[in-house]
Amino acid sequence: MSLGIIIVSHVDKIAAGVQTLISQVAADVSVTIAGGTDDGGVGTSVEKIQQAISDNKADEILAFYDLGSAKMNLELAQDFSDKPVHLYDVALVEGAYTAAALLQAGVDRTAVEAQLADLKIK
Amino acid sequence: MSLGIIIVSHVDKIAAGVQTLISQVAADVSVTIAGGTDDGGVGTSVEKIQQAISDNKADEILAFYDLGSAKMNLELAQDFSDKPVHLYDVALVEGAYTAAALLQAGVDRTAVEAQLADLKIK
């Protein structure tokens, strides 16, 4: 079971920037993003999230989001998705960075989640 | 004493994106950013941080950063700065968002810090 990461943010630049940051420490982890609304505004888009889930090369997804409304749209996409999607109520940038570094090091999901527990803030 | 926010990130897009996100809820709060290295790479720049501090319209700064190395450069800039700069070891996006929303609502620094305490993860 390969593990990938999706980043869901209200702002496209945040999502793209987090991807840049974590790709540096996790060259082999598939990271896909859903930032902003369909028309490029501030918000989140269920369609973009679904796209990020399906475009991700992994068959199991760890998902990180910024604010509660992104979480709701993420959960909607999760309901519609065939791939298992795990949501974490952790700090977006720091949580995604931690998960990426650990996945690159070959750690399994349980161990990643143990580290993420310290970053829970939502 | 007016309070402003600076965002320090390893990636220019993260800093710019957080500024977009928080400006939406804090139109009247001065938010300046320092993202990436001087040559646009991933990292942080003391000069950019100093610039963000001095460009900020407020005379007292609340500073948010992503990773530990950004913190070190932030502390260097803090040492060189005349303005008081307060550093928070909290989730970058969520912490900056919380502070911005509260500052816009006219809350003072002590009250902002009370809310930020829940977001401490570093």
Add this chain to the structure above:
Amino acid sequence: MTLTLEDTLKWLHGFDATVTAQKAYLSELDTPIGDGDHGNNLARGAAAIEDALGKQEPADLTAALKTIAMALVSKVGGASGALYGTAFLEMAKASRETQEVADLLAAGLAGLQKRGGATTGEKTMIDVWAPVVAAAKAGNLTTQVIDDAVQATKPMKATKGRASYVGDNSIGHLDPGSVSSGYLFSEMLKAGVTA
């Protein structure tokens, strides 16, 4: 009473027109305690609903509710899109079993609660949906009930959603999602759907 396809279309056209007309006001309500986009979000949703319903007349009530849900889910972009979208999605599902208005609204409320995790008193649209469903079940839903529920959100302190970030400072402002939910139910009554 039972909800018909025809009444549903009338109801939603009314809602779409109202939120579009009240777009600026709803966003203004969202400014002191949110990000100032609730009206814009819902106006986008309203246009999407009109568009979707215009493109193809739904075959039945379930199809109509589902079309409305998908338009909201895909075009709103904010919390309210996921919430209203889920509410209509759950109403669509429930409509396969029952067309009783009170039961459908109750299914919508359950969807809202599942999606947002809020209960009454947290200064969210739940504070309008919950008393509306209760009144509908008791068979005495009036505009007065709706308006009272909307106004009751003013003194509340937000503990869910974006408004919770400003804590005590959320007190004294109407909740934007509750105001738009008030429009939804008032338009339902105006469309002749009683409960």
Add this chain to the structure above:
Amino acid sequence: MTLTLEDTLKWLHGFDATVTAQKAYLSELDTPIGDGDHGNNLARGAAAIEDALGKQEPADLTAALKTIAMALVSKVGGASGALYGTAFLEMAKASRETQEVADLLAAGLAGLQKRGGATTGEKTMIDVWAPVVAAAKAGNLTTQVIDDAVQATKPMKATKGRASYVGDNSIGHLDPGSVSSGYLFSEMLKAGVTA
């Protein structure tokens, strides 16, 4: 012995040449337990030091150490820039009072600890600086002392810096900042500065 301006320039030119030559290796060390940029960061710093020293010959030791510090602080971009920069800044400050090598290095180490908050055993450059300062104070700093300190970081588990994110997986890798610090002190000895 005391540190002279001349020796300092010789020392730093040697360090700059070495980190530039070892750029790829240092970044490679930073890949499994970091973000793979340590060599690039330091090579940028080395070029900036050469540039700054070349532009204007420093008037005295203090000026030289300060110039080096500012070049590192402003051009490196990573943790190592803030750390090495602070170390040289503290050495510059201390050099107004003393030119004794061991005392200057001790001031640099204190700066590192202030900036990074790490102590020995956390798999950072502190694990090289601390034993080097101790040996310098005892008057028996050798390349052996330096190499042993660098190698000792391999079995350590990182609890500070980026490498701490991979936890147990940091075990078995040399710490890149310790390797570059090893170069710094070896080049100091090569420049004829004994301690």
